[in-house]
Amino acid sequence: MGEGTDQSEHKSQSLEDAKHENGKDHTTVEGADEDNSGEMRRRLGNSKKELVESEVEEAKSLKEKDDYRYDIVLWMFGMLFFSVLIALIFGIGAERGWDALSPYHMSNNSKARFLPEPFTPEPGVYKRSDSEASGRWYYWKLKPEDTTAWTRLFVWASYCFHNLSVWLVLYLQHKAKNIPDKDGQYSPKFSNGVDRYNLIMFGLNTFFHLLHLLNTHTTYDGTAADTSIASSQSSVIVALIVMVMIEFRDRGILFGYPTPNQLRRHQNSIWMSPVYVMRKYHGYFIYWAAIYTFWYHPMENTVGHAFGFAHTWFFMLQGSLTFTKFHLNKYWRLILETWVTIHSLIIAAQTGSGVMGKELWPMFVFGFATVIFLTQLYGLTFWRDVPSWSRSIPVALYVVIVVFTYSFVKDTEGRRFTRISEIIRIPGIYYLIVLVAWLVIVAIVKIQKKKDAKTLPSPNDSNKSLNIGKKGVSQLPLWKEVVFLCFFVLTYLVCVFISWIFEYLDLKVNLIVLTMVYSFAFTLIAAIGGSFFLKPLLPMSPYIVPPMNK
Template sequence: MLHLAQTHLTYDATAQDVSIFSSQGSVIVALLLMMVIEFQDRGVLFGWPSVNSTDYMGRTLRSSTHRSVTLIRKYHGYIIMWAAVFTFWYHPMENTLGHVMGFVNTWIFMLQGGLVYTDMHLNKYWRFVLETWVAVHGAIVAYQTGGPTGYWPMFTFGFSALVVFTQLFTLPFWKHLPTWTRYVPALVYLTITLHTYSSLPDENGRLWTRLWEPIVIPLNQYFFALAICGLVTLCLNIESKFNASFIHKSLVQVEYVGCIIGFLLLYLTKIVFSWAYQYYDAQLPGNPMVYFVGVFTPSAIVASFFIKRLVESKV
């Protein structure tokens, strides 16, 4: 209600101060964490690797990411709630379909945070909705802003690829079906995708030249999810060495204050970066989203380690 009143008074919320890519980047980080959280149950592709996987690559992937996935499952809420609140206050409460779908997205994230420690928080069907809502929202916003010749296919088929190759296997009924059935949604998806792109011309009127579009989003999501696991593992190793040091044992209170300051500074860094990119109208090469995810992800992960130290502190 406060945000609705603010929209009618000043309209723009924080959109006038920070880059739109900061809002989108914060949500991407939340979605990346969801992928990591679900890894232990559904794997990466078509339910692989599962707990029963016997192949070398599957066993290696599960064993090498076990510690990082476990930690993210425990402390993910701090990052996801920041992402939801950040993007919530970025957008004015417009009455377009794209805005409505986006606000529903942030609201269900917030609702999930309010359901923590309840059975509903762990419900797989509900978690599936949380993670895949962006496929519909992204497609609608892309069409709304770019029209029929814009990049709506990239968002539609890019996020849908994540659904049929990975996210669909969050749902528990797949474990009771024959393995071959897991490939059916992907085959349907590929058929629809190829049919759609067969009539989608590029700016020069050529067909079949835009088939790279649906690949971009899944590749980035898989890469950054793996990078998160690697970063968390690195931080865990650094923490273990810190725990063994004399300084940690003798300066507990200093560490406690340092964790609070470090936590606040890291989140302040994200805000300043978001503002500076907008204020100075930065024109960096490549996709700006990569820069924001690249800044937000490590700062949020390290901030979570400060939270971890505060929670486990003996002070």
């Protein structure tokens, strides 16, 4: 019995020892597991931290890339290119002995190249037979006997290829920006970057500027040989009027009124539709106006031509910067609108000094400047941060300058102040055409709205009923797209045809009257072209009104 007890105690001790050993081993395993788990957590934490840091660095890198102003770089290259071009124009012209500054003071070199302006009517002579012929005559063009089929073909082919090529690229860019993905999401429209379309348009515009320089020093003539000077002037005037309509939402029409806050309550009104239509499709008309005027004039080495080509280049450079943030820069856009004031001063001083016993520059300078101080100046953003009464300050200063200047400006009889009323002529044309264009577009939109009410599905219809294609937009058959594009181009061919036929028929009409006729005609044609032929291709959503700027 004792032995059994000893054996039992021995077994019990053995079991205790085994339990202790097992417990020790188990504790060791658990400790090891805890150490491994902690190490894994530390490694996982470090990995997550490294991943987050990597993502932050990548996001920072992308932000820096997005923040880099490629649009400003392209603009700077544009200004550099134009500076080189101007140097070439003056350098080559001087080398050839060109000095045709004015038709009023012709050198022997100029007499060999051009006909003088018909200041005195020449009965029976084509385009030179009436008292208004001088106003309609463009001085910088070849003599009729020097004009050939080749001189015409070179410039007209260049003009057509220039206009059609940039239109095509602009249209493709618009399509790319207006096509949502399958989820209905659009890419950001305006950025600091430039896309391939911007670069292609920039390249095309620079190429055709160099080609025009070659044209000037080979065949010489621009399209001025066949079209009216009034058409060139009118195309630019209407382009500037289009800009007045584009900016209406942000600066109103007079002294910054109506303000954006006042207009916001009317943003769904059909009377605001011209603003949205012009903002959507203005690029096509402004491109046409700039290119048409650009090819009208030869690259003569005069200051007046240089400032004129600067203006058309600015428009084309702005067109090459579509959908970039620099395209929206208010100060740059103000330069685009007001450059004509400087240009008109230089042209009037260069070609019209002392004409008919009076200086012509005050009418042009103060005419365009009146539009600046009534309308264009108030698009700058700082006006939103100053009291509204401060808008009267520049107007008061302008009135003082006008009165002071006209105290020295005399009419043909030597009287002072009698010509001061001439400063309302240009603003009168501006605002009258704005009104006509506004009413025309409202009328077109009303017609389309009635038609769309019968054909458009409701906004709640499914994508299937809306015929949403793979790219997330209603697709027209290719043949219809081509037909609409052809009709769109045809509307502008009508503009060119009108310019040619009026010149060909040698209409005995005053230059100012002819300019107004062209301006109204171009306005109507541009409204029709955009509203009827571009809208089906690049539709404006009937259910979404663009947001107003605060």
